[in-house]
Amino acid sequence: MTYVVTEACIRCKYMDCVEVCPVDCFYAGENMLVIHPDECIDCGVCEPECPADAILPDTEQGLEKWVELNRQYAEQWPNITRKGEAPADADQFKGVEGKFDKFFSPNPDKV
Numbered sequence: 001m002t003y004v005v006t007e008a009c010i011r012c013k014y015m016d017c018v019e020v021c022p023v024d025c026f027y028a029g030e031n032m033l034v035i036h037p038d039e040c041i042d043c044g045v046c047e048p049e050c051p052a053d054a055i056l057p058d059t060e061q062g063l064e065k066w067v068e069l070n071r072q073y074a075e076q077w078p079n080i081t082r083k084g085e086a087p088a089d090a091d092q093f094k095g096v097e098g099k100f101d102k103f104f105s106p107n108p109d110k111v
Contacts (some may be wrong), residue, residue, distance in 0.1 A: 002037040004066045008054035011093035015083045017046035027077040028109035036074035077108040
């Protein structure tokens with residue numbers, strides 16, 4: 001099992017999860033984070049820290065797409081080990097449906 005970041009992170013990117021990760025397995029895109037599934041130790045401490053409820057165990061049904069997306073972008077985006085500032089409009093996007101098709105950016109963060 002591993003944890004994955006899902007669509008709920010897009011345009012929210014609160015980064016509270018980064019602070020608690022003992023193995024620094026988060027990677028930063030322009031408007032979301034991902035977890036490298038081969039680096040995650042399945043400790044689960046990140047899941048309750050996410051205000052957007054964007055982090056889920058990969059054992060939940062229907063997350064195959066997100067496991068692959070996390071793997072793909074963890075290989076391309078920079079590793080992040082410290083909490084940064086969430087976007088100023090993050091709260092406006094919390095709970096919005098369909099964010100992947102509307103807002104996902106494949107660009108890396110400018111860490």
